Amino acid sequence: xxxxILAPVLVLTLLKFELCATxxxxxxxxxxxxxxxxxxxxxxQIRAYYAGHVIGAAMFYAKVGDAEMVYTGDYNMTPDRxxxxxxxxxxxxxxLITESTYATTIRDSRYAREREFLxxxxxxxxxxxxxxxxxxxxxxxxxLCILLEDYWERMNLKVPIYFSAGLTVQVNAYYKMLISWxxxxxKDTYSKHNAFDxxxxxxxxxxxxxxxxxxxxxxxxxxxxxxxxxxxxxxxxVSENNLVTLPGYCMAGTIGHKLMSDKRAKVDLxxxxxxxxxCQVHQLAFSPHTDSKGIMxxxxxxxxxxxxxxxxxxHKMASLKEKIHSEFGIQCYDPANNETICIPSTHxxxxxxxxxxxxxxxxxxxxxxxxxxxxxxxxxxxxxGVFVVEKGKKAKIVHKDELLLMLEEPKHEQ
Numbered sequence: 001x002x003x004x005i006l007a008p009v010l011v012l013t014l015l016k017f018e019l020c021a022t023x024x025x026x027x028x029x030x031x032x033x034x035x036x037x038x039x040x041x042x043x044x045q046i047r048a049y050y051a052g053h054v055i056g057a058a059m060f061y062a063k064v065g066d067a068e069m070v071y072t073g074d075y076n077m078t079p080d081r082x083x084x085x086x087x088x089x090x091x092x093x094x095x096l097i098t099e100s101t102y103a104t105t106i107r108d109s110r111y112a113r114e115r116e117f118l119x120x121x122x123x124x125x126x127x128x129x130x131x132x133x134x135x136x137x138x139x140x141x142x143x144l145c146i147l148l149e150d151y152w153e154r155m156n157l158k159v160p161i162y163f164s165a166g167l168t169v170q171v172n173a174y175y176k177m178l179i180s181w182x183x184x185x186x187k188d189t190y191s192k193h194n195a196f197d198x199x200x201x202x203x204x205x206x207x208x209x210x211x212x213x214x215x216x217x218x219x220x221x222x223x224x225x226x227x228x229x230x231x232x233x234x235x236x237x238v239s240e241n242n243l244v245t246l247p248g249y250c251m252a253g254t255i256g257h258k259l260m261s262d263k264r265a266k267v268d269l270x271x272x273x274x275x276x277x278x279c280q281v282h283q284l285a286f287s288p289h290t291d292s293k294g295i296m297x298x299x300x301x302x303x304x305x306x307x308x309x310x311x312x313x314x315h316k317m318a319s320l321k322e323k324i325h326s327e328f329g330i331q332c333y334d335p336a337n338n339e340t341i342c343i344p345s346t347h348x349x350x351x352x353x354x355x356x357x358x359x360x361x362x363x364x365x366x367x368x369x370x371x372x373x374x375x376x377x378x379x380x381x382x383x384x385g386v387f388v389v390e391k392g393k394k395a396k397i398v399h400k401d402e403l404l405l406m407l408e409e410p411k412h413e414q
Contacts, residue, residue, distance in 0.1 A: 071097045077291075080288075090301065090302065095307070100317050103320035106291055130239075134229040143288075162215060224254060243280045305331070307331070
């Protein structure tokens, strides 16, 4: 639901990149609640699960015929200050498609990372410097604002904290409305205080870039790939009193990635522009993506027949692929873009052993119960669900929501 509400804001942002309005706005979007089972058509069934990552993010379970899979999208297996950890049922999957952004990274504790971040920011502003935090509008800006707001209150700091005008301000207004999707701590304290009502955070105007005095500024986009964060970076990077702190992943080719890679004194912005970087550069792993341990925990929990890794760097995906295969014995793939992979679907085969094999066991009301067959499932994984046997169809285990849909179908036919 939250992404359905945020959609108009995100669509307008896409339009800035010259996408055709009629194409973007013509897409049919249907809001889906968490754990709601949707029968898309006769063959396709989907269900959404809480993914953490950003507000509204969801993993999707899909069932086509007898084949079952989960596509994780972006997710986080560790709770943070404003969102909970990903949650999903133990399912019987033919295939798990998982992101692998941090395929080989295992993060330090959240509290250690927060202390390091706050120490760096406080040191800079205490010396009269400016702190630029390039971040994406949804997720990290809110997470770090909650952290700074709490620290500012405890330390009684008066240095202004700013949101760059535009998308971040708009998105933050929606966060105030969507408390039910946030962490348990924020929900528990909501009646007394909305965690997204930041007393120390103000709106930033372009005219304030060169204003004197210390400050902290959240500016988009997160990788300093362009936009307002790049504009501010050009002005602030030349002073050794200032600080640029990069809280998340930066893609190769962006200014953020160049700063993280070697922290060199000169950075080429383009073919004709080079800038002297004298400011301090600080990197912290505040990304909302799960790390390597989180990916392994999810694979271990779901125990799928096959795993496909996507959304990662090739050499790191290859390393994780080998780790999944060696530790779990699960076939794992890391396909290149546009590469096609064929995954054989697996089914639950029931072998019946009985002295009366000619009897219709499923539908007979007179059969001697002592002659009921023993059932053997050719899959040792444990699953949660309801065992269903329909006349003329294969026996199967279904999710409780799917059972409700099955029971409702006869009503619609009448």
